[in-house]
Amino acid sequence: MEKKNNILKKPVFVCLLSLFCCMLWGSAFPAVKKGFHLFNIPSDDIGAQILFAGIRFAIAGIMVIIISSLLSKKFLYPKKKSIGKVFVISLFQTVIQYFFYYIGLARTSGVKASVIIGTSVFITLILSAVVFKLENLTAKKIIGCIIGFIGVMIINMKGFSYDFSFSLTGEGFILISTVASAFSSIMMKKFSKDDNPMMLSGWQFFIGGIILAVTGFLIGGRISFGVVSSVILLLYLAFVSAAAYTLWSLLLKHNPVSEISVYGFTKQIFGVLLSAIFLGEIAEAISINSLISLILVCIGIFVVNYRKDK
Numbered sequence: 668m669e670k671k672n673n674i675l676k677k678p679v680f681v682c683l684l685s686l687f688c689c690m691l692w693g694s695a696f697p698a699v700k701k702g703f704h705l706f707n708i709p710s711d712d713i714g715a716q717i718l719f720a721g722i723r724f725a726i727a728g729i730m731v732i733i734i735s736s737l738l739s740k741k742f743l744y745p746k747k748k749s750i751g752k753v754f755v756i757s758l759f760q761t762v763i764q765y766f767f768y769y770i771g772l773a774r775t776s777g778v779k780a781s782v783i784i785g786t787s788v789f790i791t792l793i794l795s796a797v798v799f800k801l802e803n804l805t806a807k808k809i810i811g812c813i814i815g816f817i818g819v820m821i822i823n824m825k826g827f828s829y830d831f832s833f834s835l836t837g838e839g840f841i842l843i844s845t846v847a848s849a850f851s852s853i854m855m856k857k858f859s860k861d862d863n864p865m866m867l868s869g870w871q872f873f874i875g876g877i878i879l880a881v882t883g884f885l886i887g888g889r890i891s892f893g894v895v896s897s898v899i900l901l902l903y904l905a906f907v908s909a910a911a912y913t914l915w916s917l918l919l920k921h922n923p924v925s926e927i928s929v930y931g932f933t934k935q936i937f938g939v940l941l942s943a944i945f946l947g948e949i950a951e952a953i954s955i956n957s958l959i960s961l962i963l964v965c966i967g968i969f970v971v972n973y974r975k976d977k
Contacts, residue, residue: 685930693937714888721880726905728873735865760851761875771840785819815967864916
C-alpha cells in the first residue's frame, strides 16, 4: 500500500492522472448535450433531465462498487460509522451538484457554463485553506489560480468580447453546482483519511443517483431508450463519472487539495476543444485563443505545484 501511495504522490503520475480525469470530465460537456438530443429531452423538461442524471450516476456507482470490490477481493460497503460520510458526499457531489448542473446546462451555453465551472478551483482553494484549514493560502497558489482562470476566460472569448448576461436558472444554477462540487472535494479529502475513497465514491454515486432518478420520475420525468447509441452514450457518461471521480478522490487523499484542484482548469479546455471537434467546428479548436489558453493554464498549474525542494 505504501508503494501505491508513493506513486500517487509522484509529480509525473499526479500530472498524467489529473489530466486524464479532466479529459474525461471535459468530454462530458458535449456528451450530455448529445444525450439530451438522443433521449429527446427538451430544455424545459426538468424531470427528464434529472431522471437522466440519476440513471447515469446510479450506473456509475454500480461500476465503482463492483470494480473496487473485485480489487479488494471482498464486497465493499459503508460500515455504520461511514454511512453519514457517504450521504454527506453524495449530497454535495451528486444530488446538489448535478440537480442544478443539468438544469443550468440546458439553459445556458456550454461556453458560459465552462467559464463558471472554472471558478471551482478558486472556491476549492479558499474552502480548503480558509474554512477547513487543510493547507496554507499562499501567494503562489493565488497567482497560479488567477493565471489559469485567465486562460479559461480566453478560450471562451470570441475575439475580444464576452457575454456577461446572467440568469438564475441558467448561469446561477451552474454556479450553485460549482460550489457544491468544491465542497465535495473537501469532504472527500477529509473523509478518505479513514475510509476507502473507492468505497465512498461508489456508494455516494449509487445513493445520489437513486435519489436523483426518483426525484426526476416523481416530478414527471420520462425518458425512452429508443436507439442503441443512446444506451452506449449513457454507459459512457457513467464511466466518465466512475473513473474520473474515483481517480480524483485517490489523488486528493494523497496530495494537497490545491495541487490537484488546479488541474481542474484543463477541464474547461478539454470541454471547449472536444465540443468544437464533435460539433465539426475544427477551426475553433485550433484557434489562437486555444493556444494562449493552454499556455496560461499550464503556467498556472506549474506555479501552484512548483516547490524548490523538488
